[in-house]
Each structure stands twice: as structure tokens, then as C-alpha cells.
Amino acid sequence: METPxxxxxxxxxxxxxxxxxxxxxxxxxxxxxxVHREHMVERVGLLSIILLGESIISLTGTLRSVNWDILSIVxxxxxxxxxxxxxxxxxxxxxxxxxxxxxxxxxxxxYSHLFLAMxxxxxxxxxRHAILNDLNMNEFRILAITGMSFFYIGKQTVYVVxxxxxxxxxxxxTLVCIFITIASTYLPKIEYALVGITMGMxxxxxxxxxxxxxxxxxxxxxxx
Numbered sequence: 535m536e537t538p539x540x541x542x543x544x545x546x547x548x549x550x551x552x553x554x555x556x557x558x559x560x561x562x563x564x565x566x567x568x569v570h571r572e573h574m575v576e577r578v579g580l581l582s583i584i585l586l587g588e589s590i591i592s593l594t595g596t597l598r599s600v601n602w603d604i605l606s607i608v609x610x611x612x613x614x615x616x617x618x619x620x621x622x623x624x625x626x627x628x629x630x631x632x633x634x635x636x637x638x639x640x641x642x643x644x645y646s647h648l649f650l651a652m653x654x655x656x657x658x659x660x661x662r663h664a665i666l667n668d669l670n671m672n673e674f675r676i677l678a679i680t681g682m683s684f685f686y687i688g689k690q691t692v693y694v695v696x697x698x699x700x701x702x703x704x705x706x707x708t709l710v711c712i713f714i715t716i717a718s719t720y721l722p723k724i725e726y727a728l729v730g731i732t733m734g735m736x737x738x739x740x741x742x743x744x745x746x747x748x749x750x751x752x753x754x755x756x757x758x
Contacts, residue, residue, distance in 0.1 A: 552645055574640045575631045578647055582624065585651055589658035590617060597665060605725040606665050612725075612732050613661030619735040620657065624650075624689055626739070627747055633755040634696045643692050650688025656681030664728040671727070675719035678731055682715050699749040707746065711738040 593613070600606055631643065660678050663669045669677070686708045693700045711734040718730025 548648070552648075571634065571637060572632045574643065575628070578643060579625070579628055582647065582650065582654075583621075585654050586617070586621060589654050593658050593662050597662075600665060605723065606667070609661070609664040609667075609725040609728050612728050613665065616657070616661060616728070616732045616735060619732065619739055620654070620685070622739050623735065623742065626742060627693070630697070630751070630755060631692055633757070634692070635754060635756055636696050637692070642695050646688050646691035648688070649684045649691075653681050653683075653685030653688055657685060660731075661728065664724050667724055669724065671719060671724065674724050674727065675716075678715055678719055678727070679712065682712055682731070686711070697751050697754045699751050699754070700746055703741075703745040703749070707738050707741045710741070711735060 597610070631637070637643070656677060660674070660681055663674060663677065690704050690708065693704060714734030714737065715731045718727045718734065721727045721730060
């Protein structure tokens with residue numbers, strides 16, 4: 535019987551390395567070097583889009599043997615709409631990170647993106663399982679809520695920490711979206727649940743433009 539020992543060791547090693555780098559980088563430094571925000575944001579953005587692309591490739595590679603019917607087609611179309619919304623939600627305000635005045639080191643962005651990466655992978659699997667319809671609803675519910683939560687934790691940590699005007703609207707938008715996700719997983723079919731989850735992400739996208747990106751944040755970010 536296989537045990538999750540390898541996975542536990544892998545994750546423990548990653549966490550140990552993260553903690554070690556942080557302690558070494560912040561100890562006994564009288565004049566710590568500020569982070570080069572533009573360079574870091576560019577690299578993190580490239581890594582994220584590569585990971586999202588790899589998730590799509592992995593998703594499409596598993597669909598060759600699907601016996602397509604109306605519901606599986608709906609799930610596939612909805613899944614690719616969801617991927618587009620993930621891209622939109624993530625990048626619609628990503629450029630703001632380059633100009634955050636108080637972000638003097640890269641740890642909040644780099645470490646929060648561990649959750650973002652896990653969210654990408656989990657949500658890609660949510661789409662795949664919805665198309666294949668090979669999970670029961672309880673398993674699908676856990677996967678969907680976990681993936682959505684990781685995605686928003688990774689996406690929003692930097693904004694919540696460094697841009698106070700974003701905090702309230704982002705929190706409300708996220709809670710509404712997660713509530714829609716939870717409610718959707720109680721629909722009678724997994725394919726319907728995926729449609730509901732995607733509608734929640736669409737709400738978040740529109741609400742972000744209307745209630746978050748309209749905030750005055752000139753006090754917290756430098757001019758372009």
C-alpha cells in the first residue's frame with residue numbers, strides 16, 4: 535500500500551526552504567537591498583501564465599477518450615471559459631504590483647504564489663473531472679472549494695497586505711464568489727456545478743472592475 539510519504543517530504547522541503555531563505559535574507563542586514571519590483575512582477579507573471587498554459591495542455595491531453603454528449607460538451611466549453619476568467623481575474627490588476635511603494639521585499643508575492651500555483655492545478659483538475667464525470671459530488675465539492683480558495687489567497691495576498699482600499703471590496707467579492715461555488719456544488723449534476731462556479735468567477739471579474747479597480751490608490755502606488 536502506497537503512503538503519501540514522498541509528497542509529505544516534498545512539501546516539507548519546500549516549506550523549509552521558504553522559511554530558511556526568509557530568515558537568512560532578513561537577519562543582521564543593516565541596509566537590506568530593496569526588491570526590484572518591475573523585474574520580480576514580470577518573472578512571476580511569466581511563471582503564472584506558463585503554469586496556466588501547462589494546466590490547459592494537461593487538461594486537453596486527458597480528453598481524447600471522452601465519450602462526448604451534451605453535458606460533457608457543456609462542461610468542456612464552460613471549463614475553457616473558466617480558464618479565460620482565471621486569466622482575466624489574475625491579470626486585470628497585476629500591473630499594479632509593479633508600483634506598490636511599501637513592497638520592499640518579494641516574500642509576500644513569491645510565497646503567496648505557492649497557493650496560486652496549487653489553485654491553478656486544482657481548478658484544472660476540477661474542469662477535467664467535470665468533463666469526465668468520474669467523481670462523486672462530495673469529492674468534487676472539496677476539490678472545487680479548495681482550488682478556488684487557494685487561487686484567491688494566492689491572487690489577493692499582496693493587494694490585501696499593501697493596498698488597504700482594496701481590502702473590503704476584495705474580501706466581499708471573494709466571499710460572494712466562494713459562496714456561489716459552495717452553492718453550485720449542491721446542484722444535481724457536476725456539469726451544472728461547473729457552470730455555477732464559472733458564473734461566480736464571472737461575477738468576481740465584473741465586481742472587481744466596478745468596486746475594486748475604481749478605488750483611489752495613489753497614496754499606495756507610484757505613478758506609472
